[in-house]
Amino acid sequence: MTYMNPTDVRETVKAKGTKFVTVVFEKKDGSIRKTNGLFKPLSHIKGTGRGTPAGYIAIYSPSEGKWGSFSVDRVLEIK
Numbered sequence: 833m834t835y836m837n838p839t840d841v842r843e844t845v846k847a848k849g850t851k852f853v854t855v856v857f858e859k860k861d862g863s864i865r866k867t868n869g870l871f872k873p874l875s876h877i878k879g880t881g882r883g884t885p886a887g888y889i890a891i892y893s894p895s896e897g898k899w900g901s902f903s904v905d906r907v908l909e910i911k
Contacts, residue, residue: 857906
């Protein structure tokens with residue numbers, strides 16, 4: 833597997849802004865996950881109040897109705 837450079841991941845996330853994206857990443861357990869969502873939703877979606885851990889990026893999945901996160905070191909693709 834070839835991971836994206838963490839700097840490129842952060843720049844891509846910043847460039848996407850409020851656009852809908854698909855992120856493919858490797859989870860801690862080694863399984864591959866594909867998530868569709870938004871990094872900065874336009875609506876006022878409330879979270880749990882917890883911050884995102886260092887080295888992770890939060891993503892909101894409207895289909896699941898919840899926030900999740902992924903490690904910048906384990907991203908395979910963002911489109």
